[in-house]
Amino acid sequence: MRPVAPACILLAPAFASAASFQDALRPMGPQAEHIHDLWLLMLWTCTLVFIAVMIAYGLALWRAPRSSEHTPPLVHPPEDAERRHVIVVSSAAGLSAIALIALVVASVMTDRALANLPLKNGITIHVTAHQWWWEAVYDDPDPSRMFNTANELHVPVGRPVAVRLRSSDVIHSFWVPNLHGKRDLIPGRELMIQFRADRPGVYRGQCAEFCGYQHAKMAFLVIADDPEAYEVWAEAQRQSAHEPQDATQKRGQQVFLASPCIMCHTIQGTTAQGKQAPDLTHLASRQTIAAGTLANTRGNLAGWVLDPNGVKPGVNMPPVLLAPDDLQALIAYLEMLK
Amino acid sequence: MKRYVRLVLAFAAIIVLLAACEREARRFQEPATAASVPERSQSAELSAGGNGTTVPIGNAYEENAYAISQGKRLFVWYNCVGCHSHGGGGMGPALMDDKWLYGPEPVNIYRTIVDGRPNGMPSFAGKIPEGQVWQLVAYVRSMSGLVRSDAAPGRNDDLAGTKAENRREPAQPKGGGSPPPER
Numbered sequence: 001m002r003p004v005a006p007a008c009i010l011l012a013p014a015f016a017s018a019a020s021f022q023d024a025l026r027p028m029g030p031q032a033e034h035i036h037d038l039w040l041l042m043l044w045t046c047t048l049v050f051i052a053v054m055i056a057y058g059l060a061l062w063r064a065p066r067s068s069e070h071t072p073p074l075v076h077p078p079e080d081a082e083r084r085h086v087i088v089v090s091s092a093a094g095l096s097a098i099a100l101i102a103l104v105v106a107s108v109m110t111d112r113a114l115a116n117l118p119l120k121n122g123i124t125i126h127v128t129a130h131q132w133w134w135e136a137v138y139d140d141p142d143p144s145r146m147f148n149t150a151n152e153l154h155v156p157v158g159r160p161v162a163v164r165l166r167s168s169d170v171i172h173s174f175w176v177p178n179l180h181g182k183r184d185l186i187p188g189r190e191l192m193i194q195f196r197a198d199r200p201g202v203y204r205g206q207c208a209e210f211c212g213y214q215h216a217k218m219a220f221l222v223i224a225d226d227p228e229a230y231e232v233w234a235e236a237q238r239q240s241a242h243e244p245q246d247a248t249q250k251r252g253q254q255v256f257l258a259s260p261c262i263m264c265h266t267i268q269g270t271t272a273q274g275k276q277a278p279d280l281t282h283l284a285s286r287q288t289i290a291a292g293t294l295a296n297t298r299g300n301l302a303g304w305v306l307d308p309n310g311v312k313p314g315v316n317m318p319p320v321l322l323a324p325d326d327l328q329a330l331i332a333y334l335e336m337l338k
Numbered sequence: 339m340k341r342y343v344r345l346v347l348a349f350a351a352i353i354v355l356l357a358a359c360e361r362e363a364r365r366f367q368e369p370a371t372a373a374s375v376p377e378r379s380q381s382a383e384l385s386a387g388g389n390g391t392t393v394p395i396g397n398a399y400e401e402n403a404y405a406i407s408q409g410k411r412l413f414v415w416y417n418c419v420g421c422h423s424h425g426g427g428g429m430g431p432a433l434m435d436d437k438w439l440y441g442p443e444p445v446n447i448y449r450t451i452v453d454g455r456p457n458g459m460p461s462f463a464g465k466i467p468e469g470q471v472w473q474l475v476a477y478v479r480s481m482s483g484l485v486r487s488d489a490a491p492g493r494n495d496d497l498a499g500t501k502a503e504n505r506r507e508p509a510q511p512k513g514g515g516s517p518p519p520e521r
Contacts, residue, residue: 187495260467263416276415313366318467 022204024177028224031114031180031195038110045099056092114181117194122160125153129165129172129185131211132218132315133278133291138234139164147237148266150278151220152286156230160196173209176222182208197224204292213314219292233285240269241281241337252333255326260318267337277317283337290315302331361489364404397444399476400485407491409477410503412470421458425481425500430458430518434481434500437515442484447475457518483508 027033124139133151140146155161165174167185174193175182178201183193197203207218225233244250256262257271264277272280283289286296290312294300303310305327308317322330399405413419421430431439440446440455451471454461462471480490483506490504 258464260465263465309366314364318470320467 021202022177022206026178028178028199028201028203029180029196030198031117032178034110034113035181038106041106042103045103049096049099117160117196119160119162119194122162122194123156124162124164126164126166127153127174127185129167129169129174129207129211129218131169132207132214132312134218134220135278138237145238147234148279149237149282149286151288151291152223153220154223154225154230154233155197156227157197157200157224159227160194162192162194165191165193170211171209172207172211172218174205175208176203176205178203179222184209197222200224200226202287206292214312217291217293217312219288221287221292236285236338237282241267243269244333244336248329248332249336250333251326252329252331252336255322255330256333259320259322259330261320264317280334280337284335285338298331298335301334302327305330360401361403361486363402397472397476397479399472400444400479401489402476403489403491405473406476406480406485406489406503408470409473409475409480410491412466412474413477416462416466416474418474424498431515433478434506435515436482436509436512438511438513439515439517441513442479442511444472444475444479447478448472451475455517457520477503480504480506482506482511484511 024032024039025036027036126137126139128135128137136149136151136153138147138149153163163174165183165185166189167187169187171187172185173182174185176195179197180193180195183191185191201224203222203224205220205222207215209215211218244253253270256267262272262274264274266273266275266279266281268279268281284296288294289296289300290304290308293311294304304317305320305322307319308315309319399409413424421428422433425434426432431437438446440450448471450459451466451474452461452463466474476485477491479485480503483490483503487504490506491502492504493502
């Protein structure tokens with residue numbers, strides 16, 4: 001972060017608790033760095049302007065003519081004083097114009113730099129936003145190697161990522177502050193955002209365009225892995241779901257296939273092929289459920305299945321009221337879907 | 339006296355306004371059962387010919403714009419469109435005409451969805467939660483103009499070959515229509 005580190009120290013207390021989890025001030029890739037640099041330039045320019053204005057204001061107060069009721073009015077100010085005022089005011093206006101033009105130029109150059117990220121040797125992910133979750137399809141020239149996941153993107157460190165954005169209902173916005181700025185997802189259009197993660201880590205993303213009741217609970221994670229780890233993960237995602245092993249898991253699979261879950265969810269390798277809700281083939285490999293709302297634990301899963309509207313009021317998932325034994329079996333099965 | 343009348347009028351206006359809100363109301367927690375539904379169909383109903391139950395059971399969702407539009411989404415999501423198209427029919431009978439093989443009452447449609455019907459219509463018992471079935475029922479009836487036009491869905495965002503549901507003329511329901519052929 002080079003010569004501008006003081007700004008971070010200045011602002012650190014406000015952001016310290018978030019670490020690098022979701023933080024535009026800790027760029028983890030070239031795109032976020034461009035934006036961060038521009039932000040710092042604007043911050044320091046505006047700080048200098050603010051200080052200069054305050055000094056001028058203080059001087060003006062200090063130098064104000066203090067007249068009494070007996071002072072005769074100054075009808076004809078001296079010629080040289082008038083000229084000095086003109087010079088001071090016009091040079092201040094000129095400086096302001098130069099500063100503003102410099103900021104415009106910096107902004108345009110940042111935009112160009114953002115658009116120029118080379119995409120060679122990159123990966124492409126198709127992301128579709130739904131109320132209120134993210135569907136992701138990892139593209140591959142060989143269709144049999146494409147795979148679906150949801151609410152959690154893994155990307156390889158050091159390789160560019162092109163995310164093609166679509167929406168199935170209303171306008172959403174894709175925002176991972178550590179990696180890039182925002183890009184809207186607009187129904188009926190496809191937009192693209194490209195970024196690269198240069199350091200491994202878990203970066204939280206968030207829908208940044210109000211999209212309905214659960215806009216705030218429409219988050220996702222971008223997990224930057226080492227390229228080898230990424231390949232291992234991708235290969236695992238391409239596989240069908242694991243077969244249930246013990247009796248409880250087998251019963252859980254039966255419960256899943258006989259309940260309303262099957263109408264919307266997919267588990268590859270079974271007859272569940274619904275396309276209206278997150279793909280559950282590798283649910284247990286994800287860190288969160290319900291689009292970054294809850295940690296992926298046994299208790300949270302059970303609570304989510306029984307009462308999704310208690311967690312995210314307005315969500316499209318209906319409550320699935322299962323008998324306790326069936327629920328336990330179902331959760332055992334879902335927890336096995338690594 | 340005049341003041342009293344004005345007070346009553348204001349009160350009545352508030353009641354009317356609150357009642358109008360119902361049309362848009364969106365409940366996050368659905369009541370467990372929308373209506374009490376008679377037990378499984380009798381065998382007579384399973385044959386075509388319009389001798390279905392005509393017990394009128396109200397469907398509260400028919401008054402509610404959100405529920406009907408949700409029914410419209412579910413109609414696509416649950417692949418009703420696969421056979422019925424968007425109401426015009428295909429492998430399955432048309433739903434936007436005035437002919438009702440098994441009766442036009444909400445409960446007839448409910449039974450059709452939950453129990454299935456011969457020659458193709460599968461049973462969705464245990465697959466579609468009851469509240470959603472009633473939303474679908476409300477939407478199916480809106481297709482032929484049988485629900486309030488101010489609660490029926492408006493036009494689609496994309497091009498559609500037919501009038502929006504809220505502009506369809508209510509047609510007097512008739513029995514009959516042709517069931518899908520046996521295979």
